[in-house]
Amino acid sequence: MTRAAIILALSIISAAAVSCNNPGTRQASTIASTTASPSPLATIEFVNDNAQVIDGSSKQRLETTLAALRERKKIDFAVVTVPSTGAQSARDYSLVLARERKTIRNDETVIAGLLLLVAVDDRNWHIQITRNLEADLTEEILTNLSAPMRDSFRQKRYGEGIIKYVNALIAKLEQINFSTATAERLSPTPSPSIGRLQPTQRFVATCL
Secondary structure (H helix, E strand, O other): OOHHHHHHHHHHHHHHHHHHOOHHHHHHHHHHHHEOOOOOOOOOOOEEEOOOOOOHHHHHHHHHHHHHHHHHHOEEEEEEEEOOOEOOOHHHHHHHHHHHHHHHHOOOOOOEEEEEEEEOOOOEEEEEEEHHHOOOOOHHHHHHHOHHHHHHHHOOOHHHHHHHHHHHHHHHHOOOOOOOOOOOOOOEEOOOOOOOOOOOOOOOEEOO
């Protein structure tokens, strides 16, 4: 090997070492590894209990209730539990899930949709709704209807709490009349919710 080639090879090795030890690179790597990715979730189901906090009978009740809602009203309502959303906010995490669900199901008969996310270890929950539900499911309504659910969450009865909220929301949905002319296809948007102990902070709701 010539002297020039040796110098060039050493220069490449040196440059690589600097790049690997760059603080910015390490920070980016850490963020990438800790950011929660919703992709592995089986969003095709009505109930995805990844946190394993819903007992079998409650999950079956939810599945039956949500399947009936979809058949009767053409409204797709999914429930997802996770231990944590990692570095992502509950809002962002649930929005990704809602969009993935729309893509996976790809059902043109669905005229509206909701997705309830409960991040158990984070003590957060968030609900995504489609735009055509915003007028009927306002921030105040979503917050008021969630009170019994939050009471159950405080006692670690997650399945019971979710059923209460789902039933309350379905009762409200039953009062809405959708026409084919005005019904908007499933297009999740940041939905109204209650702030985490801060009135000016919207979109993320706390369980406890």
